[in-house]
Every structure is written in structure tokens, then in C-alpha cells.
Amino acid sequence: MDDLIIELGLEALSPEQQQRIVDELNMRVGEAIMSGLNEDQVSEYEAIINGNQEVITSWLAANDPGYADTIAYQQLAEGFESDPDKVPADKAYAAMAWIEKNNPNLGETVAGIKAEIKANLDQTV
């Protein structure tokens, strides 16, 4: 079972309910981390997740030039041909690297929102 499902205590819920809560978590986290950024930054990230190769390549060159030599990238790239969703490794890598780069307190932010979610669930139960 997904570690996140277990961490949030959602095991007893239906898959649809679990997905709704995970979506809620992701949305709240996204709001929290993006709302503190300027429009240019948001546009840059939008371009990355939209697959704008020029933006992806230039961002990686400026912020993580050695990304292709990293184990993370190489493992993401491995199995691309057999991946039915064909998630390009550089997009996946950049989508995560950009988030980390622009959110120094990422861990705390995510942990705080997870706690909120769990508290709401506890109240319900």
C-alpha cells in the first residue's frame, strides 16, 4: 500500500476517497508553495510541466548542469521505452528539482499540511 495512504491513516477508506484526500493534500501543498512565488517563477514551472523543452533544458543547464550524470536522472531515464506513460526523465527530474530549488522549507511545509489533513480526519472519526 502507498506509504502516503498509510501515513495519513486512509487505509480504511475506499480508493476514491483516498484519492480525493491525496488530491486535497497535493492541492494544498501546491497552493502553499506556489503562492509565495512570483509570476515569472510560476510561469517557468508551468512551462516545465507542459513539456516546454527549451525551458526544461535551459533551467537544468543553469541550475543543475550535471543532471544527466546523476543516478537519479539515469534511473528515471531507465525503462522509458517500456513506460506506458512515457514520462520523459528530464521533465520528471526538472519538475522535482525546480520544486526543491525554489522551496527551501519544503519539508516543513508538507509536514504541516499533512498534519492538518490528519487532524481533520481525526475530527471526523
Place this chain on the structure above:
Amino acid sequence: MSETVPTSEVPISADHAELALLEAKTAKKKFEIGQNENFGKYDEFIGPLNSGIDSHDSYHAQRPSDGVIREGDTFRNAESGKFASPDDYSAQNGSTNEQPLDYYDKVNGVTENIEYIAPDYENMNVPQLALATAKAEMIGDKAEVDDIKAIVEHLLMEAATHPDSDMTDKDYNDEIARFNHLVELAKAKVLNKTDGESVAAEATPAEPETAEAGSDTKEAEKATVPEHKQGDKAELNGANVVIESTFLGSNGKIAYEVTKPDGTTELVYADKLTFPAEKTEEESATERLKLFWKKSSNFIKEKLTLGYMSAKWAVEDSIINRGVDPLTTSFEDVEKIRNRNRIYLVAGTAAVIVAAIILKETNPLGHLFGGGDLAGSVPGSGSSGSETLSAHDQNVFDSMHPDTNGVETATPVDQQLPVVDVAPDPAYTIPSGEGGLELFQKLNIDTSKWGANAESFLNRFPQDFYRMNSGGIGISHQGILSQGAQDAINALRN
């Protein structure tokens, strides 16, 4: 021919061998004494037969005056003079036929009946017989040594004379030589220590007299100090083995007892083993990181894909429509809001993933990207790695445009997801054995509606319903029904 000695027993030192010999001799002597005592060798008998002092009158005086006495083959009550039975005589002495006297119960209780179980030499292989021979030699049991050697020759002769055998005389002699060598190896001084200093101390002279002797000593130390210890891994003939103990052979060579993959052990010289090159700390760290990302990459791609796909396809999803008022929000603003929500959703998905990875203990420096330190550098690689988007790829990351095909896509907007409203309806938690009829009864829904809608449920929610062997439709699992199924059933309530 490999010089290996399989052994299943820990070899003994000379001191222990001597102790074993002395203990065996002691046990043997004790047994002899016990037997002699049992048969009265050391008994002192005072009576007419020995001393000749007592007279017939004194003999009678010593006889009991009551109870049953024995007179030759008959038994008689001493008081009454009446005949008595042998049982009466035995009973008065506290013993019966059912409980015979422990005749051998002398000093130290009943003499232990030590059962000797002969080793099954016939079913041992040559190295095992070599070990047994070595042990017998070390305790000085020459007869046992000769027996075992005879068995070895017999086994080898059988193998040589077998119709399918291609063993030559030379092979036979080589096997005998190998056996003798294995015996010597097994008798070698045992160093059941992993401390190399101990080995060196036993292997070198105490005081080298000359510089040359000193250098010889160092060479001797180097030759006799085992380089590997218990638990170290090695390869023997392509198989992975683990070192159990170290030996110093009488020829000065280091030997190791190793455990093979099948659990058996062998005694081999060090030069028969291949040891893996020690990894540097960097290589070990790189391997760990590689493994971590290898395990994580599929998870990451899956989650990001869900985020992207959710954003792309969840037109009617309340998450994407959050903040959209169908009554007041203009069409252009609806698109902007949905796109913004999609970016938030994808960013949040990625953020949750990254935060989770950062927290893992495999990531000690606390960050993942930016310079490749913890994303992990692969020494020597230098590809650019840029991906060219295929049309399919482009689809995945297209700005979300409602897949309308001319159909109105504005949907009723949910308010912000009421997180509190996620408690499962207990009625839809299906216990073991519950079927559709029982569920409908529990929900106070006309059970005829179950029959009317069961086929539809099966078609629409195959994860929740199944067709039974009888042809009827049942609920396929315990636990909570899917939300869709719950909604469909709820719609039947009046």
C-alpha cells in the same frame, strides 16, 4: 586436484586432544573398576569360607531368627520352621521379579551403559575420512586410523574398478596422496582466532637473533597472518562462500574453513579462494544511492503521471474547479483558474514526493538536486541526456483544454473539498459473506431493486461485483464498496 577437506566438526588443538585422550583412559579405567566392584572383586568376605574361623554354631548364630531363610533349594520360615515360597524370600529382601535388583548399582549409582555408536565411515567421502583419521591420530587410536585408511583404500578401489570409471592408476595414487595430505592438513595447528596478532605470535620465533633472522621473521609473519577473518566473503570455484575459521597448515600456508551455499563446509588453502576487491566508501555510497533511485523512480513517475493525468482528465473534478463559480466566473477566468489549480496540483504532487525522499535516511545531506551531489554522480559518464518530446509526450503536458468535442464542460462546482466529509458510511462496509440482498435490506432499500439493477452494477462496477457460479451476482470483496457503487445504490433509495 583441489586440496580441500570438508569438515563438519571443529578440529581440536593438541592440548585438547591430549585432554580427550586422558579422559577416555579415565573413563575406561572407571568402567573396569566398576565392573570389578560389581562382581565383588574388592569385597571382603568374613565367614567360614574365607577365614575358617567361624564354627557351624557361629554360622547358625549369624542366621536370622525371623523371616524366611534359605536352606539349599528350599525356603523356610525361621520362626515357625514352615516351608516358605521363593517369592516370600524375595519379597522380604525388597525385590520382586518385576523389580530386579540393580546389581550394578554400586558407587556413583547405576553404571552408565555407554553405547558406542560407530561412525558411518562407509558413507563418508575422502575428505571426511581424512578428518576422522586426523582425529584418531591425534588421540593415538592407531587401530581406528588403520580401519579408516583401509576403508579409504576400499572406496577408492571400488571407484577405480567400477565399469564406468575412467580412473587410472595415477589417479588412484593421486587420490591416496590427496587423502594423506588432507589428513596432515586436518591435523594442522588450529587457530580458531580471527586475531591476526595471535596467529603471528604463534607463528614467529620469540627472539630473532640476527637482522636476517628478523627479516625472515617478518616474512614468516606475513606468510602466516591470515588476511581475512570470520565472516568475510570469498569465491571458491565460482561459488560464494563465507569464512568460518582460519588454519595454519603444517606447511606454513594459511587455510580457511568456508561455508558453501549448500551449507556444507570445506577446508581450503587461501590461494584457492578469490576475494572481492574492497569497495571504497565512495563506491559503496554510489551503489546505495543507485539502488535508492532505482527503487524510487517508478514510484515517482507513477505519482507524477497521476498528477499530470489527473490534471488533464479531471475536468469534472472538484479539485480542478476549485474557486470557479459557474454563475459568476467568466469562461476565460474559468480556464485561468483551472490551469492555476492544475499547476498547484502538479507542483504539490512533486513537492510531496520530494519531501518524502528528502526525509529518507538514505539522503543524509537533506537535499536532492542542484549540482548532482545527492541525485548522485556516476563517475566517468558524460552524456547530455536531453530528451526529445514525442507527440505522445507532448500530450501529457499540454495545457489542459477541456476535451469538449462541443459538449458543455462547465460543471457544477463543489465548494472546497470538505475534508471532514470523508468518513465512510458504515453501511457500505461489507462484512464477509454479505450479498446484495443483505446489503439492500441493511440499507432499507426494496430488495426487488437489487434484482433489477444487479446486472447493471456488475457492468459498471466490476471491481465490486462478480458473477457467481450459480449465475447470480454477488459482492466480490469485503470492506468498502467503491464510491461509484455507493452513489449508484444511494440513487435507488426513496
